[in-house]
Amino acid sequence: MVCATPRESGHRTLGFALLAAAAAALLNSGSAFAQPPALIFDYPDGRPELLNPGEATTFRVIVTGEYGGIPVPDSGRLHYALNASDWETVLLTPTDPPNEYEATLPAASCFDVYNWYVSAEEISGSTFYDPADAPSTSYSAIVATGEAILFVDDFETDRGWEVYAGADTGNWERADPEEVVTIAGTLTQPEDDHTPDGTLCYVTGPLAGEGAGDYDVDGGTTHLTSPVIDLAGVDPSVSYWRWYHLSSTWDDEFLIQVSNNGGLNWVTVESIDDRETWTYLEWKVSDYVTPTDQVRVRFTASDTGYPSLVEALVDDFVITAPVCVTCFGDLDNDNDVDLADLAQLLAHYGLTGGARYEYGDLDLDGDVDLSDLAALLAVYGTTCP
Numbered sequence: 001m002v003c004a005t006p007r008e009s010g011h012r013t014l015g016f017a018l019l020a021a022a023a024a025a026l027l028n029s030g031s032a033f034a035q036p037p038a039l040i041f042d043y044p045d046g047r048p049e050l051l052n053p054g055e056a057t058t059f060r061v062i063v064t065g066e067y068g069g070i071p072v073p074d075s076g077r078l079h080y081a082l083n084a085s086d087w088e089t090v091l092l093t094p095t096d097p098p099n100e101y102e103a104t105l106p107a108a109s110c111f112d113v114y115n116w117y118v119s120a121e122e123i124s125g126s127t128f129y130d131p132a133d134a135p136s137t138s139y140s141a142i143v144a145t146g147e148a149i150l151f152v153d154d155f156e157t158d159r160g161w162e163v164y165a166g167a168d169t170g171n172w173e174r175a176d177p178e179e180v181v182t183i184a185g186t187l188t189q190p191e192d193d194h195t196p197d198g199t200l201c202y203v204t205g206p207l208a209g210e211g212a213g214d215y216d217v218d219g220g221t222t223h224l225t226s227p228v229i230d231l232a233g234v235d236p237s238v239s240y241w242r243w244y245h246l247s248s249t250w251d252d253e254f255l256i257q258v259s260n261n262g263g264l265n266w267v268t269v270e271s272i273d274d275r276e277t278w279t280y281l282e283w284k285v286s287d288y289v290t291p292t293d294q295v296r297v298r299f300t301a302s303d304t305g306y307p308s309l310v311e312a313l314v315d316d317f318v319i320t321a322p323v324c325v326t327c328f329g330d331l332d333n334d335n336d337v338d339l340a341d342l343a344q345l346l347a348h349y350g351l352t353g354g355a356r357y358e359y360g361d362l363d364l365d366g367d368v369d370l371s372d373l374a375a376l377l378a379v380y381g382t383t384c385p
Contacts, residue, residue: 037068038067039065039120041130042064048105049140049141051114051142051143052145055107059103060102061092061118063120071121073098076092076118077091078090078118079134081138111143111324113142114143144322145324145325145326146322147323149318151317154317155200155315156198159227161225162227166221167301167302169215169217172204172222172301175206176193178206181212186247189216194315202299202313205217205311216311217312218307220303221302224298225297225299229296239316240318241280241314244276244301245311246273247309249308252302252305257300258289258295259289259296259297325357326384335384337381345368345373346360360372
């Protein structure tokens with residue numbers, strides 16, 4: 001919300017004492033910084049992200065007033081667009097009590113994507129939206145039955161990440177970080193990684209030293225680059241936890257980039273130039289590059305130009321992709337679960353990390369193992385409509 005700006009007095013002859021008294025009265029009453037009436041939106045059961053194929057999806061929406069705002073009864077609207085088509089607007093279905101609604105997204109097919117937002121009127125005549133700047137931004141939901149884990153790395157073991165050590169100190173290392181605190185008491189590097197039951201992460205110089213600047217990034221750039229990951233034919237999302245500290249001279253940045261040609265070219269996803277403790281980020285590869293079998297992700301920390309105090313950490317890196325299963329266990333999509341599907345699973349049996357559903361990863365944990373074999377045998381002989 002944006003604070004309302006108090007109106008200036010139009011009386012130039014008003015004495016200073018009166019002005020001071022008026023200002024004090026306004027401050028005491030709180031009206032000097034009064035917010036205009038507004039509406040807020042709540043989703044008691046959460047906002048839908050995965051939609052079942054062939055089924056309409058209904059979710060609850062509650063509209064309430066804020067700063068004295070009063071919703072107009074039955075003014076709720078749902079706005080949606082399927083696969084980037086034109087926006088359609090429908091009434092929200094009122095329920096009891098007033099200003100509580102049900103919103104319904106129509107049935108759609110596997111991997112269709114809905115963008116949507118909601119709106120309602122306030123009695124002053126203003127219309128409020130969620131998200132607030134809709135339709136410039138909107139919520140999204142994909143038709144799928146689950147998410148497959150294509151790559152996961154908590155950095156407790158070496159999964160093939162590459163480090164370019166171009167800095168004098170503070171190059172990326174897979175290590176257990178030590179706590180670093182400045183003489184002013186500012187925490188620049190945590191003493192623990194992010195993984196609840198882990199100890200290791202990638203950190204730009206894990207040691208504390210005698211001073212905060214002993215092992216931070218100094219005198220250059222260091223890159224942390226993922227192995228090549230096959231993401232062809234899917235619509236994957238990348239997530240991770242990151243930490244960044246910058247002080248002294250604010251002329252450096254923490255870059256996160258993606259490549260779909262093995263690292264020949266890079267597209268910037270994030271550019272961080274301020275302090276952040278452990279922060280979760282998630283983004284879709286297709287928003288930046290076309291997913292291929294040569295995708296890599298790179299984290300770059302630098303201290304160039306005037307010296308800065310720079311610390312960076314990365315942990316719990318995960319890549320997922322939606323899957324849409326209409327005939328469970330039918331790996332070859334011929335509408336039955338038979339010997340061919342069993343053979344396909346056995347051909348990939350023992351694969352750890354990066355397994356796909358069509359390889360036999362029925363529980364979508366990234367591996368093809370005994371639990372997947374048991375799941376397929378439980379439905380062996382099934383014929384799907």
